[in-house]
Amino acid sequence: MSTPTTVLFDAPGPKARVRHLIIAIAGLVLLLLLLGLVVRGLANPRNNQLTAEKWTPFLQGSTWLDYLLPGLLSTLKAAGLAIVLSLVLGILLGIGRLSTIRVVSVACGIFVEFFRSVPVLVMMLFAYYFALYVLHLAGNQPFFGVVVGLVFYNASVIAELIRSGVGSLPRGQREAGLAIGLTESQAMWSILLPQAITAMLPSLISQLVVVLKDTALGYIIGYYDLVRGGQTFSTNFGNLIPTMLVMAAMYIVINYTLTRIAHAVERSLQRRGRAGGEPDESLPGELTQPPVVTQL
Amino acid sequence: MGDLAELISRYHVVLAFWMTIKLTVFGGLGALIIGTLIAIFRVSPINVLRWFGAGYVNIIRNTPLTLIVFFFAFGVLNTLSVSLADPNSPNSIAENNFRWGVVALSVYHASFVAEALRSGVNTVPQGQAEAARAIGLSFFPSLTQIILPQAFRGAIAPLGNTLVALTKNTTVVSTIGVAEISYQMKNMIEFSPQLLYAIFLLVAVCFVVLTLPVGALFTYLSRRLAVQR
Numbered sequence: 157m158s159t160p161t162t163v164l165f166d167a168p169g170p171k172a173r174v175r176h177l178i179i180a181i182a183g184l185v186l187l188l189l190l191l192g193l194v195v196r197g198l199a200n201p202r203n204n205q206l207t208a209e210k211w212t213p214f215l216q217g218s219t220w221l222d223y224l225l226p227g228l229l230s231t232l233k234a235a236g237l238a239i240v241l242s243l244v245l246g247i248l249l250g251i252g253r254l255s256t257i258r259v260v261s262v263a264c265g266i267f268v269e270f271f272r273s274v275p276v277l278v279m280m281l282f283a284y285y286f287a288l289y290v291l292h293l294a295g296n297q298p299f300f301g302v303v304v305g306l307v308f309y310n311a312s313v314i315a316e317l318i319r320s321g322v323g324s325l326p327r328g329q330r331e332a333g334l335a336i337g338l339t340e341s342q343a344m345w346s347i348l349l350p351q352a353i354t355a356m357l358p359s360l361i362s363q364l365v366v367v368l369k370d371t372a373l374g375y376i377i378g379y380y381d382l383v384r385g386g387q388t389f390s391t392n393f394g395n396l397i398p399t400m401l402v403m404a405a406m407y408i409v410i411n412y413t414l415t416r417i418a419h420a421v422e423r424s425l426q427r428r429g430r431a432g433g434e435p436d437e438s439l440p441g442e443l444t445q446p447p448v449v450t451q452l
Numbered sequence: 453m454g455d456l457a458e459l460i461s462r463y464h465v466v467l468a469f470w471m472t473i474k475l476t477v478f479g480g481l482g483a484l485i486i487g488t489l490i491a492i493f494r495v496s497p498i499n500v501l502r503w504f505g506a507g508y509v510n511i512i513r514n515t516p517l518t519l520i521v522f523f524f525a526f527g528v529l530n531t532l533s534v535s536l537a538d539p540n541s542p543n544s545i546a547e548n549n550f551r552w553g554v555v556a557l558s559v560y561h562a563s564f565v566a567e568a569l570r571s572g573v574n575t576v577p578q579g580q581a582e583a584a585r586a587i588g589l590s591f592f593p594s595l596t597q598i599i600l601p602q603a604f605r606g607a608i609a610p611l612g613n614t615l616v617a618l619t620k621n622t623t624v625v626s627t628i629g630v631a632e633i634s635y636q637m638k639n640m641i642e643f644s645p646q647l648l649y650a651i652f653l654l655v656a657v658c659f660v661v662l663t664l665p666v667g668a669l670f671t672y673l674s675r676r677l678a679v680q681r
Contacts, residue, residue, distance in 0.1 A: 165585075165590075168497065172497075176498050180498050180501070183498065183500045183501055183504070198532070200532070203531060203533075205531070269664070270656070270660065273616075273659050273663040273664060274620075275623040275659060276620070277626070277634050278637065278652070278656060278659065281634060281637055281641070282648070369516040369517070371516075372518040372519060373518055375518055375627070376627055383519060396526055396531060397527045400522060400523050400526075404511075404519055404523075407514060407515055407516060408515060411515075
């Protein structure tokens, strides 16, 4: 937003520039004051969080090798497996919902709507106890719980993405496919689906961010993810707040990178003029906007 | 079925459901207020405020809610002992957890509200702002009287999505011991594992009952209130 595109305000004249400068400085001072308050809170004599011994552990290799990196690795492992499985299930569900066979489309619709309304954590708890009491998975039930909980929810979201992606394609695409003698399902798999997935690629990538963030819920069912690793580590040194700040920074860096990639893909798709149906709308992110906000 | 009814009264499921609703309502209000402020910052002519708004959205949106909840509960409340409840009150711990939980939910979802509103601002045609400028309104009046009312109407669908997500995300607050419905779900399953499916269905139906009407209402509103152009 360095060059605002709104016409909410004129190019500032000399007076307005002075006024903006004053407000900017006032805002900065307020921000610094707030920051100062936080720092004073962190550095209070009873419980100083800014002392060197709370931060130096992050310079030791063992901190990263024994706690944070294994945690990050299992976070990535669960997220990776979950996204692959939910892509497969989501594409199947999305196509199922568009199926011309009524029973299939209704069943897929109910499945998608149900699992979209159930919180990921509730699903994770269920899958965890299911693995514990029914499947008797020794020791692996947290991993099972995290992955299954994530897959059911995100597959439903991806199914909706696929459906709106197919819906955004011009009708002629399917008709042309049928006209050259393809069957409904051939037209779906070789004409509509590839275009829908391309159009929905930015949203699919931002869904990765959601999956990655939601793996942190695994902490609650005892999965050894980044949050759990950081917490275990921080009990040794009594430095919970520094650890949380470091963990947040790790999440932010990864997720922000993914978001940037999603935007870059979106822009390059728009340049190729294949960002779905109506590229003439004034809002560039129109097509991807609802799904991008849906998930969180 | 009798077993399930006994469990429901034993673990105060109705109260827990009520707690979920309370978290949703208060969290939603907080998120709406903070999010609107951040959205105003993001379209303001002052670059410091714009940077602050963008920074807030980028930082908060990319952090897991679990971590934010922990930060307020273990960091701010326990380590820095900033209390939001009367320390002499008999259930000050529960009150504190609830209030900090609401703060965490508000702070997290505010970034999504801000993004929804910004997309709403983008749906308002340039001509509206130009007309407002032409009749002599300055930034703040043109924003609050011309742009934002239309932006809210254009942003109803994403705002509804955020509210639905907020409803579901209230479950995360169970991590810090707020007795909402997923917290009791865990207790119930551990007490009587043989009712696993029934308990899951009960909780799932509670959420379906909460989120489906809200989603439908917002879809209806977004059609009903959309600015005709």
